[in-house]
Amino acid sequence: MEIAENAALVVVDVQKGFDEEEFWGPRNNPGADDNIASLIDVWQATGRPVVFVRHDSSKPVSPLRPGYVGNDFKEYVEQRRGKGAGPELLVTKAVNSAFYGTPDLDAWFKAAGVTQFVVTGIQTNMCVETTARMGGNLGYEVLVPLDATHTFDLVGPFGWRLDAEELARATAVSLHGGRFASVVSTEEVLAAAR
Template structure:
């Protein structure tokens, strides 16, 4: 039997990204973590399941290594008692973890995905969620990314990368939604 409420999947909201910003990397969606906080509050109030994903870096230089201060979750997005934390070592939260089996065991069909970064772990997790048959909703204002240099040396803004990622996922792998859309829908499901 399918779970009536969606599950919130919070991807990699870790302090390493604060370190990247402090080192001069530029990001988009400065209010993304505030929207994640809003989503966490709404899911907790409704009793809907929440899964926290952490990235564990394996390269010696990774700011996500478990012994590094960047591995820790940002305080605003910290899990509460009973909310599982699933540790991954690759981009997808489904590879090398028990996320899929936990969702299936819980009868969860709909996933609301947020976190960082839009074009890496969020995108990979969202693509796999869609391919695995979940009804995935990616929250556009609760995820962010950083400027990047392309293979030809071109600079691509975080805003452009974010927009292109959403365009690539839209309709094929996920529905693109806002935090407000999700919170409103959750309130309707609870009535």
Template structure:
């Protein structure tokens, strides 16, 4: 049986994403509940957890470091042995030493959760796959906001989420739900430390 070394990568679970008046209507209100299930399972199993936090350079953004929204949501604070990488672009690999960290830990598979599906999650998934990592994206542990397209058409948060996932499916990542990820990466013998 193939054995791989995997980690949980948690992207941008920050208080600023609670401001729907800034971002728009959001889908998947239970995303954080599922993220916490995975986080707890990885920690209980003593498996690697890595955090990413977005530091916006836009002073109007709720994710600007001068705003309360820059803070990680309650329950998502890193433990002492869990590295955190601060970024100011969509990819968690750009301007950080995330790739070095993964290489030092001999990580081959990245299980990705966080916010938002079509922005930082999608960009990080694509880069991880391009670097040669296996990627499992957990669709019920991510979420997206509504948007207005170039032609004025409005897309709901669910439509944006589904579209982003469909573009990643089978080309950049396997798309799993929380329970499938727990079975495959935490409860199975495929996972080594």
């Protein structure tokens, strides 16, 4: 695996509101936060661009709504913002894809000559997956370190229920098998980026 000198790290929705288990239900991958922190540290140390994405929910009961403490980034992310040697961007959005946020992520990437990005964060099968799919559709080389993401159990149509780990695996298979992105491990990405 090769990580470009200007490959971006896109940190999606690592917000306090996702710690409210009574709202979201059971999650998977308790090690995700440590892996996300490690990726941010290496990206900042190597001067690569880091994009922090925040979901500003328009739903009045959402733990991610603006003005509520859950909208804030988790402490370990907030402590790292502004600390890197490379460029940094804050994107806010109200939908799943970071490419439909403000400012325009695609335009920022193009202006910086970014052609490869790593996407990490919450939720695996929602905003991480949608951002990865759009990135692939837009022609970027996208890497998803699956163990630096997490999600929650979900109920769908016909009473079907998938637990968080099943959803993460389904996302990995769809992204990798569908060639939207390469699904990898955090360790592989860190080793290539150092």
